[in-house]
Amino acid sequence: MADDRKKMFQKDLEIKFTKAHGDNKMEGGEITDKKVTYYRLGVDQNPRKVEMRKAGQEMADKRGLVGYNPMMHCGGIPLGQRALTPSFISGTDMMVESDDLHYVNNAAMQQMWDDIRRTTIVGMDMAHETLEKRLGIEVTPETINHYLEVLNHALPGGAVVQEHMVETHPALVDDCYCKIFTGDDELADEIDPQFLININKQFPEEQAEALKAAIGKTTWQAAHIPTVVSRTTDGAQTSRWMAMQVGMSFIAAYNMCAGEAAVADLSYAAKHAGVISMGDMLPARRARGPNEPGGISFGHMADIIQTSRVDAEDPAHVALEVVGAGCMLFDQIWLGSYMSGGVGFTQYATAAYTNNILDDNLYYNVDYINDKYDGAANKGTDNKVKATMDVVKDIATESTIYGIENYENYPTALEDHFGGSQRATVLSAAAGSATALATGNGNAGLSGWYLSMYLHKEALGRLGFFGFDLQDQCGATNTFSFQSDEGLPVELRGPNYPNYAMNVGHQGGYAAIASAAHAGRGDAWAVNPLIKVCFADDMLPFDFTAPRKEFGRGALKEFEPAGERSLIIPAR
Amino acid sequence: MAYEAQYYPGATSVAENRRKHMSGKVEKLREVSDDDLTLVLGHRAPGSDYPSTHPPLAEMGEPECSVREMVEATPGAKAGDRVRYVQFVDSMYNAPSTPYFRTYAAAINFRGVDPGTLSGRQVVEARERDMEEVAKFQLETEMSCPALASLRGATVHGHSLRLPEDGIMFDMLDRCRLENGVVIMHKDQVGRAIDKKVDFGKPMSEEEAAKRTTIYRVDNVAFRDDAEVIEWVHTIFEKRTAYGFKPE
Known part of the structure; x- marks a missing residue:
């Protein structure tokens, strides 16, 4: 298909990479440039980092014990040797500091998980x-x-x-x-x-x-x-x-x-x-009871997110909101904190819901599918294309190569998704969700996901971190196998499904695939109508119809969370 | 007819380069002395003995074992060397190698190696002298361009970033620099300063890098255009999928 569409990420990347933010001196250039000047300005270039450094100094003075000090990074070479740039929340006009998308710094993210867990x-x-x-x-x-x-x-x-x-x-x-x-x-x-x-x-x-x-x-x-x-x-x-x-x-x-x-x-x-x-109890080795993130099936996540009832005519949008919510909960909070630690998971997860790169890939796929398969990506049940291997191969291949070429034609997109795990998530989520939209079959979408991983690896000679060698190479073999402990419909798989328990950057994508299959058909729910209705409630602090926007509000400090303790602590 | 290894499909220069890397039949482009290699790897002082974790195998009185008899230990294992690493980062802007092809090159052509493949870096662990053999092979041949590939034990960020004006892949720790037309390394793999500037020679020109690279790029050899590779990927994918049904 001729690619004469205006890229959905173009404006975001232009603002992010060719305009100055704080003191990062990123004024000028084109988002297609392959070369750039690295000013190595350190944390001084970024207002949030400066604020954090000041807070770290004040904290150390107050408690008499050192804490946050960016000069501890790499023996005195602080973050910011490349330009530190903010990001847009996909599907919104909200530009936020990357730090503010860590769930510790974002009250909306915390509340989303609170509202599910409680x-x-x-x-x-x-x-x-x-x-x-x-x-x-x-x-x-x-x-x-x-x-x-x-x-x-x-x-x-x-x-x-x-x-x-x-x-x-x-x-x-x-x-x-x-x-x-x-x-x-x-x-x-x-x-x-x-x-x-x-x-x-x-x-x-x-x-x-x-x-x-x-x-x-x-x-x-x-x-x-x-x-x-x-x-x-x-x-x-x-x-x-x-x-x-x-x-x-x-x-x-x-x-x-x-x-x-x-x-x-x-x-x-x-x-x-x-x-x-909301989540099943996990095995004893995970030491988690019900209603913890590792037990929330991808189908449940698809039902918890409510975009399907407010924007049913745009099933790709439904899937994208589930990606955002799933990546935040399953990557940033579950894998990133319950199962591991540190701050790196935010980088993996946010790639899928910032700067419209995944959105562009998926909406390109929608156009491709609708052109080639007579509107199969639109909402409906009679318009779906049969889930065959040929269809999986066609959609997933076109989607993946389109996405890879975006990274090649737009070096700033590549730089934004500077890790292979980020790119793998985005490319496979686009391929898998598109295949699910077109076929109305979540496992066909999952199949598209794995083919995307194979193509990505061969095209670029690299994929993600070590674990991708296992999970993304063996996954195709159990895509359509429903034998006990080997396979399940994607709606019933979850973060603790075999091989998924360490799938960094994947689980939000899997949830999106489950969502896309049903949103594409116009189904009222993915796996559990009770959960879909339970969260159709405007009184909940977190707006489950628009999780990405809520994350943006959290990052901009506009979100009002629940469960605050100001009533029982000294007034400040 | 004698079996001839085929390594990789594809009719493009990228596919051909991939076959070269896998077969080990790559062109030698530069010399790196043993001392210089030791210096940039940063595991021991140049000229010092290899630290060992056990006595030489010959002195250990190994038990009778048919596998031991069939498989000769590598020099590093025989000597009792520690296991150490070499780690490369390859730019996505037509660096000659890529993580998977470094891994295949090491695993196919060297014994006793344990490669690890990520998106931005590729590590090979082996007994120290065996590892050095792999490292030297990859540094001295067309598998590496000093501007587009570098040794980075930690803080590997850079493979996907735009190139600086001088064409030397971004390195947060500034381990490599272009000086007088050649690339020098003045820190070791993990960014510790070293006593001398190790000269890795001239960067490849853009044309040469494009000719020697193993990465598909739309502005060089597009993946979309290598139909045989895509067909092969589809075949692997279909067979792995079908195997889930345990066909008879």
């Missing part, structure tokens, strides 16, 4: 059946509303049954609440709107109908425990905290005895029988 979905139907059949208590919309009023007092840490109880201060836990949702429109009409996630209101009509059909007449609680609790404990605490408050709220709302045997039945039914965690 969420659990708990079914109500078994509890209601137990109340009615075992205890003869009538359950009506009115009693459900009353129960929810009690629960929204109790869930943040309010007492409901016992006397002389310690309680949490409401202003510290104001992000904690529980709403419900159901596929039963009649019941939904009877629920007090403050307690309802209204599927009809939150989703486009077609998606709403599909979700309601899947959920049927069942009713589910979408509960978010306090951010401060979740941060102090761990993801596995979420369902336990919810369970305790659910039990007490049922006892209070339905005037039950706190000791009779029937309540034990209710306890199991209400607290444990219908619990859905």
